[in-house]
Amino acid sequence: MMLSHESAYSQKPKSNSIEINFSHYVGNEVLKLDSVIYKNALNQDFSVTKFKYYIANIVLLRKDGKPITYNSYYLIDEEKPGSKKIVLENIPIGEYVSVNFTVGVDSIDNCSGAQSGALDPVNGMFWAWNTGYIFMKLEGTSQFSSSPYAMLEYHIGGFKKPHNCIQTISLPLNKSILIANNYNKTIEIKTDVLEILKTPISINFSTLSSVTDFNNATIIADNYSDMFSILKLNDEK
């Protein structure tokens, strides 16, 4: 269950694998930490200094309706390029039409005590005083921010109603992926930081520059439910 992502990506895919690559964008631009100024939907300038999130419960949906489920947690971190690549192995032969996953940490794993791997609290994605994992962490700066040092801080988590921030993502593939023996395929997923800050609610940095507990968390979580899209498929064998 707690297989760390390091062990998954350090090996060469052996057989019947799909590699999922997350590419981080801000709108149409590739995300660059610290140095680049972007604009939110309200035309407010901002930069990004940190961006990380948990991916779990990856499901590959086969054309015949059979779901292939992977139970590991992956902490995708812009600062660690290796973390943005997930390799799923031993995929049963067939045609795959959709990739689904959750953003966040399941309720049970928020209540299970000391853990290791992706869920090790040393990863900085754990709230000590109100037990639970931070599902998505976006930090940056903006001159419009009302926080000290012009900071932007969005630490989003929460597994209990009505503050549940777990999001289930479903990404249908526009063209199915065929897996036969020794096929290694790739799915490129775009993760758009701009989408965290808009739809359904456009975030105004001067009124909401910091979300670090359950207050307003679901607003951001609803926003990030549409931050993923399929960038391209590498359907070569």
Place this chain on the structure above:
Amino acid sequence: MKSKIYIVVLFTASFIILAFVSPEDPYFLISKKDVRLTIPKGFPEPSYTFKNNKITPAGFVLGRKLFYDPILSKDSTISCGSCHQQFAAFSHIDHGLAHGIGGRIGKRNVPALQNLIWNKEFMWDGGINHLEVQAIAPITHKDEMDENLDHVILKLNQRNDYRIAFYKAFKDSTVTSEKMLKSLTQFMGLMISANSKYDKYILGKASFSEEEKKGLALFRNNCASCHKEPLFSDNTFKSNGIPVNTILNDVGRKKITGIESDQYKFKVPSLRNIELTFPYMHDGRFRNLTEVLNFYRDSTKHSAYSDPLIHKLSKLSKEDMKLIHAFLLTLTDKTFVYDRRFADPNFSRKQ
């Protein structure tokens, strides 16, 4: 470069030699029998079962070493044991609010550590949902140890004595947060207080004075619905009616749940070893038990948030409170506060 290597070799060698020549005080040796978990008679099934964290002498000893080592704090000045003193049932005696590094003062009173495995939620507001992750809070809180968890792990990994202790406990010398937290849990989870005069009385092994008997009867009629035997807490969150401290402005349980009706509610604390855990209440505002009992009796002092269950306490007489006081003193467990297993091994008698 060469001289650097020599220093490292010398340094390491001296550590190894020290480790062999310093005789271990048998007082602090922990045997298999010492770490056997026994559920006291009449106690319910514990919430924490050690199912995924089997207690071993080496695991317990590592937990004890960590508990009493200031390395867990940012500037290596305070340990868990600094504010959780054994003679005070692991509370901080005569300190109203928690103290941290550099003279920092927290917002709440240091709770006693005892019978923790019967708790599902920890801290005055119940914000922590599992015993194993409890220790992360004081280690990382800026008004307590103010340390980063990853830095603690880094520091421990650099220490040979810890590499050895982790190897003994987990057959792997690499320090991880999971192993550190689990060993601390082995140590703290075994802190069981169940040998007070009250316990002996219940088991028919000691007798109560007339005062204590009357006190127990009064206690059962007036206090025990929240301070439920045998743990002397029902592990719920209540407002006992103490007026809001406007300086601290601590909203209590609401901070965790966001629920309006949880405002100013705090965990019902166990009353075991209450004689030793002064001052009292979540902010340590009452210096002694007489002040506490007088407060409960005086309904004019109760805030608008008080739980209806405390209203009946104003019917008690001063004499009743004296009897309840006498009973509360029977909850002191000297075996627990002098239990050598939980003592600080740095104070070896041979030094």
